[in-house]
Amino acid sequence: MTSTTRLLTRIATVTMGLTLAGAAAVATSGAASADRGEGRKVMLKGSTTxxxxxxxxxxxxxxxGLPASGKPMQKGLAASPSWPLxxxxxxxxxxxxxPFFVGDRGPGEPSNRGxxxxxxxxxxxxxxxxxxxxDTLAVNGNGGKGxxxxxxxxxxxxxxxGKKNHPVPFETRAWSKKDKNPAEPVVLKNEDKASKKKAKNKKTEAKKAAPKKTAPKIEDEAVKKAAAAVTAQAESKVAESTQAEKAAETAETVQTATVAASTEQTGNSSGVALAALIVVGSAGYVGSTLLAGRTATKRS
Structure with a gap:
């Protein structure tokens, strides 16, 4: 494998690596979206106080007293004025x-105020x-929020x-009736803005903390060697071409001189024979030179 071929192979490998990294990034982004609950089907979504x-x-x-569901009071147990227990x-x-589950009834009168x-x-x-x-069963240290x-x-x-839809006040007694027309399930598109912003910040922090993946550097030495090989090959071809041209010029000069000598010494058999030998030798030299040049070119 030549230096040029090795160089091109390494470039192809780097390109493939970057492509796979991009695909992995896309895959990671999709997984993060699923974690936020987007695209998941739920029974109901809304807001309230x-x-x-x-x-x-x-x-x-x-x-x-004890919650209406009979479950002991615990973290995650909520009360609703109308949803089924x-x-x-x-x-x-x-x-x-x-998270929460409905384990009790309420609020009572406050539900009339939303x-x-x-x-x-x-x-x-x-x-x-x-x-x-x-001791007091109250919440302290939150700025008085109730x-x-x-x-x-x-x-x-x-x-x-109970009512399987958006909640209604306790006094409607919806909590005691069988709901025959529940709300249609909905698909979550986005969480609230604050939750979405928090998820985005976490993704940014994770990206900063993760080690940066950089493409492997192509060594300068490999580039220099490839360039030198190409230059040497070009110079060799130029030298072969020049040598062939000089051989052709020499053959043409010898042939001209031979013809002239032959014309001046008409009848001199030894002169004619000598001229013929010179022409044949020159032609052979030119032919062998051209043949050597073509052979060298094919081998390279």
């Missing part, structure tokens, strides 16, 4: 995502940057009674 509660049957801070989903607040979801106090504390107070605007996504409806 959420409050918080913690009913552990202790009677503290407005505690009304054991409905599952998650909320998003300022880029933070928290507060359609009661999150457990521990989840509410995490979303707002506060801390759950075990209500927040959230986006909700329902991923699975409960099997019992």
């Amino acid at each position: 959420a409050s918080y509660f913690w009913d552990d049957a202790s009677g503290r801070n407005g505690d009304t 054991m409905t599952e989903g998650y909320v998003v607040y300022k880029g933070k995502k928290a 507060i359609m979801l009661d999150l457990d106090a521990k989840t509410f504390a995490e979303l707002t940057g506060g801390k759950f107070n075990r 209500h927040i605007k959230v986006q909700y996504v329902i991923t699975k409806w409960g099997k019992g009674v």
